[in-house]
Amino acid sequence: MTTAKAAVQGLLGRLFFRDTTVTHAEDVGRRFRRLVLSGPALRGVEWTPGDKLQIFLPDAGTRTYTPLRWDASTGETELLAYLHGDTPGARWARTVRAGAALQIFGPRSSLVVGGPSPAVMFGDETSLALARANGEPGRTVLEVSEPEETQGALDALGLRGVRLVTRRADDAHREELVDAVAQALQAHPGAPLVLSGRAAAIQGVRQGLKARGTAAPALKTRAYWAPGKVGMD
Numbered sequence: 001m002t003t004a005k006a007a008v009q010g011l012l013g014r015l016f017f018r019d020t021t022v023t024h025a026e027d028v029g030r031r032f033r034r035l036v037l038s039g040p041a042l043r044g045v046e047w048t049p050g051d052k053l054q055i056f057l058p059d060a061g062t063r064t065y066t067p068l069r070w071d072a073s074t075g076e077t078e079l080l081a082y083l084h085g086d087t088p089g090a091r092w093a094r095t096v097r098a099g100a101a102l103q104i105f106g107p108r109s110s111l112v113v114g115g116p117s118p119a120v121m122f123g124d125e126t127s128l129a130l131a132r133a134n135g136e137p138g139r140t141v142l143e144v145s146e147p148e149e150t151q152g153a154l155d156a157l158g159l160r161g162v163r164l165v166t167r168r169a170d171d172a173h174r175e176e177l178v179d180a181v182a183q184a185l186q187a188h189p190g191a192p193l194v195l196s197g198r199a200a201a202i203q204g205v206r207q208g209l210k211a212r213g214t215a216a217p218a219l220k221t222r223a224y225w226a227p228g229k230v231g232m233d
């Protein structure tokens with residue numbers, strides 16, 4: 001059913017959204033899908049790695065993703081969607097085929113990573129494009145439900161040196177996460193800390209680091225999803 005929010009976004013879309021076409025859709029294992037979007041409206045666009053992009057799903061409203069790359073000369077961008085369940089964004093990503101028309105909003109600023117001072121990064125399956133933007137090995141820790149699936153996606157992206165911690169019920173893996181992030185901060189003194197992914201995990205890592213007196217010179221956080229919340233951006 002079309003929600004009121006989706007209807008308003010549909011109206012606004014005629015003014016602000018960019019029209020694009022899915023030109024390539026490819027499974028990356030069982031849990032991820034790589035999607036290429038193309039079109040003249042993507043040409044000449046300014047994009048910074050870590051920016052967000054919202055895709056408009058007519059029955060559900062917008063869902064937020066992170067471009068892996070943006071070619072402003074050819075008008076092409078690429079997303080990696082995590083197929084976490086049977087929800088509008090995941091369903092769309094799982095079933096969309098090359099040739100499908102799509103409206104998008106953005107790119108817009110979200111988290112800035114990489115560049116001259118790469119961050120130490122925490123995230124999850126939704127943070128792979130951000131991890132790629134951050135670059136260097138040994139700086140990223142991800143909590144994930146199925147490590148072998150995420151490792152397959154990391155390999156497909158050519159991303160090395162990412163520490164995967166298995167997500168457990170009741171956040172029983174929290175200390176392991178805090179250990180892993182603290183170790184990465186110790187190995188990269190002065191690096192900023194960027195926390196993304198599941199809201200409660202971000203909070204747990206923050207609190208755990210604080211309790212240990214482990215400080216990072218700069219901290220940026222952005223919750224990408226939370227149980228029960230819909231379409232966070």
Ligand SMILES: Cc1cc2nc3c(=O)[nH]c(=O)nc-3n(C[C@H](O)[C@H](O)[C@H](O)COP(=O)(O)OP(=O)(O)OC[C@H]3O[C@@H](n4cnc5c(N)ncnc54)[C@H](O)[C@@H]3O)c2cc1C
Nearest residue numbers: 065066081082084087088089090126224225227228229231
């Ligand atoms: C700035 C930003 C960048 C993002 N970049 C990416 C990206 O590049 N790739 C990507 O895959 N996602 C990314 N996300 C996360 C993505 O937008 C959310 O997971 C979103 O909820 C997916 O929409 P949906 O319709 O599948 O689920 P929704 O309808 O929005 O959510 C329904 C329910 O599904 C559950 N849920 C949502 N996400 C997850 C999850 N990851 N794991 C388990 N359960 C979940 C929650 O219980 C939620 O209440 C990003 C989010 C933000 C804010």
